[in-house]
Amino acid sequence: MVLRxxxxxxxxxxxxxxxxxxxxLFLVFPVLxxxxxxxxxAPFFEFPPREFSIHWYLKLLSSYKFIDGFKVSFIIAACVxxxxxxxxxxxxxxxxxxxxxxxxxxxxxxxxxxILPEVVSGLALLIFLNSIGMFNNxxxxxxxxxxxxxPYVIRTVSAVLYRFDRSVEEAAMSLGANxxxxxxxxxxxxxxxxxxxxxxxxxxxxxDNFALSIFLAGPLSQTLPIVLxxxxxYEVDPTIAALSALLVGGLVCLVFLLERFVKIEEFVGID
Amino acid sequence: MSKKIPIKEGPLQPERQVSRRSVxxxxxxxxxxxxxxxGLFFLxxxxxxxxxxxxxxxxxxYSASGVEIMQKTFVxxxxxxxxxxxxxxxxxxxxxxxxxxxxxxxxxxxxxISYFMVRTRSRFGRRVIMMTVxxxxxxxxxxxxxxxxxxxxxxxxxxxxxxxxxxxxxxxxMQLLGNxxxxxxxxxxxxxxxxxxxxxxxxxxxxxxxxxxxxxLGANxxxxxxxxxxxxxxxAISAGSLLVxxxxxxxxxxxxxxxxxxxRMISNYxxxxxxxxxxxxxxxxxxxxxLFLTLILVLIQMRVLQTRLLAGx
Numbered sequence: 001m002v003l004r005x006x007x008x009x010x011x012x013x014x015x016x017x018x019x020x021x022x023x024x025l026f027l028v029f030p031v032l033x034x035x036x037x038x039x040x041x042a043p044f045f046e047f048p049p050r051e052f053s054i055h056w057y058l059k060l061l062s063s064y065k066f067i068d069g070f071k072v073s074f075i076i077a078a079c080v081x082x083x084x085x086x087x088x089x090x091x092x093x094x095x096x097x098x099x100x101x102x103x104x105x106x107x108x109x110x111x112x113x114x115i116l117p118e119v120v121s122g123l124a125l126l127i128f129l130n131s132i133g134m135f136n137n138x139x140x141x142x143x144x145x146x147x148x149x150x151p152y153v154i155r156t157v158s159a160v161l162y163r164f165d166r167s168v169e170e171a172a173m174s175l176g177a178n179x180x181x182x183x184x185x186x187x188x189x190x191x192x193x194x195x196x197x198x199x200x201x202x203x204x205x206x207x208d209n210f211a212l213s214i215f216l217a218g219p220l221s222q223t224l225p226i227v228l229x230x231x232x233x234y235e236v237d238p239t240i241a242a243l244s245a246l247l248v249g250g251l252v253c254l255v256f257l258l259e260r261f262v263k264i265e266e267f268v269g270i271d
Numbered sequence: 272m273s274k275k276i277p278i279k280e281g282p283l284q285p286e287r288q289v290s291r292r293s294v295x296x297x298x299x300x301x302x303x304x305x306x307x308x309x310g311l312f313f314l315x316x317x318x319x320x321x322x323x324x325x326x327x328x329x330x331x332x333y334s335a336s337g338v339e340i341m342q343k344t345f346v347x348x349x350x351x352x353x354x355x356x357x358x359x360x361x362x363x364x365x366x367x368x369x370x371x372x373x374x375x376x377x378x379x380x381x382x383x384i385s386y387f388m389v390r391t392r393s394r395f396g397r398r399v400i401m402m403t404v405x406x407x408x409x410x411x412x413x414x415x416x417x418x419x420x421x422x423x424x425x426x427x428x429x430x431x432x433x434x435x436x437x438x439x440x441x442x443x444x445m446q447l448l449g450n451x452x453x454x455x456x457x458x459x460x461x462x463x464x465x466x467x468x469x470x471x472x473x474x475x476x477x478x479x480x481x482x483x484x485x486x487x488l489g490a491n492x493x494x495x496x497x498x499x500x501x502x503x504x505x506x507a508i509s510a511g512s513l514l515v516x517x518x519x520x521x522x523x524x525x526x527x528x529x530x531x532x533x534x535r536m537i538s539n540y541x542x543x544x545x546x547x548x549x550x551x552x553x554x555x556x557x558x559x560x561x562l563f564l565t566l567i568l569v570l571i572q573m574r575v576l577q578t579r580l581l582a583g584x
Contacts, residue, residue, distance in 0.1 A: 013492065019383035024400065026380065027407040027463060030418035033428060037421060083309075091310035098303035106307075108573070110314055115514075115569055117521030119538040120558040123545055124321035127328055127555070132320075147318050150310055208411040211523045211538070215545065228413045232528065236420055244414040255406055264405055 031248055038241035056242040066243060069227035073207050076138065076223060080145040080206040085199045087146070088153025089191070095154065096161040111151045121148070122215030129216075137218035144216045145206040152205060153198030159266060160194030193262045200258050204251065322562075329555035340549060349556030359540070363560075366536040369451065369526070370519035373458040377466040377515050378508060380459070385470035385507075386500075390479065408464035416528045419457050423447035423529075453529035454536075458519055465518060466511045473507030506575060513572040517565055537561050 038056055040049030060066055095107050113121060122144065129140050168190070172182045188195075210225040217226055232240060258264065329349055332342040353359045388400045422428045430444045439445065447453055477500065485495040523538040530536075537557060544554035 016383050016387055019380070020387045020400070023380045023384045023463070024403050026460065027403055030415060030422055030460065031407070031410060033421055034414065034418040087309035087313065090306040090308075094303040094306035098306075100303055110310060112569075113314070113318065115517060116565055117523075117538060117558075117561050119521065119523050119541050120325070120562050121318075121321070123541060123551075123554055123558055124325035125317070126545075127551060128317070128321035128324040131324060143313065143317060147313050150313060154310070204409050208409075208413075210413060214542070225411065225413050228417075229524070229528075232413065232417060232420070236417075236424070240417055241421070244411075244417055247411055247414055251409055251411075252406060255402070255409065259402075265401060 031244075034241050035245040035248060038238060038245040040238060040241075043237060056238040057246075060239050060242045060246075063239065065227055065231070066224070066239075069222055069224035072138075072221055073224040076141050076145060077203045077206040079142050080149055081199050081202045083142070083146050084149040084153050084202040084206075085195060088150050088198055088202075089157050089195060091150070092154045092157035092161055092194075096158050107154075110154055113147050114151045118148070118209075118211035119215075122212040125212070126215045137216060137221040140216045141213060141221060141223065144212045145209055148209065148212055149202035149205050152201035153195075156198035156201065157191060157194040160191050164190065193266075196258060197262050197264070200254060204254070325555045325558055328551050329559050331552040331555075333550045333552045341552060349553045350560070352553065353557055353560060359557075362535065362537055362540055365534065366520050369454055369458065369534065369536060370516050370522075372455055373462060373519045374512050374516045376455070376459045377463050378512055381463055381466035381470055381511065382504075382508070385467050385474055386504075388467075388471055389474045389477075404464045404467045407460075408468065412461055412524055415460055416457055416525060419453065419460065419529060420448065423453055423456065448529060449531040451530065451534045453531075454526045454534050457525040457529040458522055461522075461525065462515045462518055466515050469511040469514050470504075470507050473510055474504055477503045509575045510572060513568055513575065517568045517572070520564060520568075521561060 037049060039052050039054065041051035041053035041055060042049075091110060095103065095110075125140065125144050125147070129135075129143070134140060164187075169182050169186055172186045173179070177185065208225060209223070210229060213223045213226055214229070217223055222230075228240065228243065255264075328341075330345045330347070332344050332346050332348065334340065334342060384400060384404070388397055391397055420427070424430070425444050425446070425448075427447070429447065430439070433439045434441055434444070447456075481499055481503065482495050485499045486492070490498065520536070521538055522536060523542065526534055526536045527539055527542075538561070541554050541557045541561070544550045544557065
């Protein structure tokens with residue numbers, strides 16, 4: 001038997017590689033430009049920077065506007081992470097482990113805030129919360145962000161739950177543990193990866209949220225993205241570059257920290 | 272005889288013997304309600320309430336001059352105003368046009384990345400791509416918009432570079448911000464990770480052996496791609512494109528900061544109705560039109576993903 005000779009030109013492989021490198025550079029390059037230009041001494045942007053300086057970082061740290069924004073965002077993100085993670089774990093347990101009528105519809109509904117336009121959710125929540133007499137911007141922001149982040153926790157925790165081997169729980173129960181003990185001592189530690197990924201998503205999504213927040217925030221509860229937006233609208237100066245560099249640095253640290261405990265690949269199938 | 276669990280729990284769960292106690296645990300539906308209650312409080316009570324009140328508001332009448340800014344009536348005038356005004360129809364058309372262009376660019380850029388990531392044998396390469404895409408996915412939208420302002424501005428990196436190497440001269444610096452180019456570049460940058468991550472999720476399901484089989488039968492790589500891989504990845508392509516398109520039509524910050532007055536998208540007008548005019552009813556009506564369009568896209572997307580599951584892909 002004669003095997004037909006395969007004609008395998010090299011160009012498709014090389015072509016794909018060039019496209020991949022181009023795509024990744026497109027993603028990374030702008031962020032690198034911001035980080036590099038944050039160390040530039042001149043008050044305008046020049047690239048590459050001529051003189052190294054941390055002047056803009058010092059200016060940033062002395063700007064009460066940004067510091068206050070950071071505080072507000074941090075408090076909100078911390079509260080949101082706790083509430084969303086707690087509600088999300090329980091909801092994921094119910095959705096994965098129990099069967100009831102309308103479960104799929106409920107699941108789709110619980111996931112919907114991610115996909116629905118943020119501006120629509122923002123306006124809707126503003127109208128509703130004001131008409132039931134809730135004018136505390138901080139609480140309104142927390143509620144809005146919780147709704148926007150619960151779906152992420154449900155997804156990450158469900159992803160772990162689907163692969164969960166139930167026999168360990170059964171073992172715990174047949175050894176005399178009740179269901180609460182089993183959950184706390186057996187189930188929860190095994191869910192850790194999903195919970196950590198979900199909590200991290202909640203924190204970052206809440207901390208960075210802009211389109212929802214701009215409807216719900218008041219003059220005394222300006223989150224960091226809103227402060228950034230208002231600053232950016234009227235002037236472009238390297239203080240923003242310094243802030244951006246810090247935000248990206250914090251994010252990268254957080255992701256690599258998470259990566260030590262969790263295989264990130266398992267949680268990013270976004271569809 | 273072994274007792275089988277009467278509940279189906281997904282394809283991966285092996286059937287096995289269980290104690291009576293855990294069967295009982297699974298069968299009490301009120302426990303599920305208890306577990307869901309915190310989530311339901313936020314999503315069913317508050318979120319549904321919010322969407323419902325938005326719907327009700329969209330039928331109110333707005334009066335800028337009266338004592339009460341809104342009359343609680345039932346009129347369709349907000350919807351009629353939007354759908355009957357060529358200006359707003361132009362906005363809608365513009366929104367769709369930008370979303371379509373961005374989706375196409377994301378697909379062309381995202382497909383090679385996803386395909387390479389799924390097929391590469393280098394674990395290091397896969398990890399680098401994964402982390403790059405994942406971190407870009409999480410970087411704050413405003414930071415990314417800011418970075419494009421630095422790059423695309425009149426005195427930005429790109430213009431300076433072009434002047435330096437002599438493609439354009441000092442007087443003819445390109446206007447890349449405040450128009451449709453800025454919006455498209457910014458949106459592509461923000462939505463590309465969504466495209467890649469969705470494509471990867473679905474492309475993983477295509478077994479490399481079908482491609483090997485095609486090559487063993489004499490097809491070269493390009494033929495294999497066109498005749499085997501591409502048809503098999505159509506569900507991935509439609510899922511990714513629908514997601515990116517859905518997110519693109521509701522974009523807000525990018526057209527506001529990178530686009531010009533004529534490239535504003537529907538979300539920007541919703542915000543203006545609320546902020547500039549306090550015209551909640553009209554904002555609510557526009558929101559519902561946008562919501563309706565999004566829901567149609569989501570339903571199509573669910574349909575597509577379901578077909579994929581049924582086809583066993």
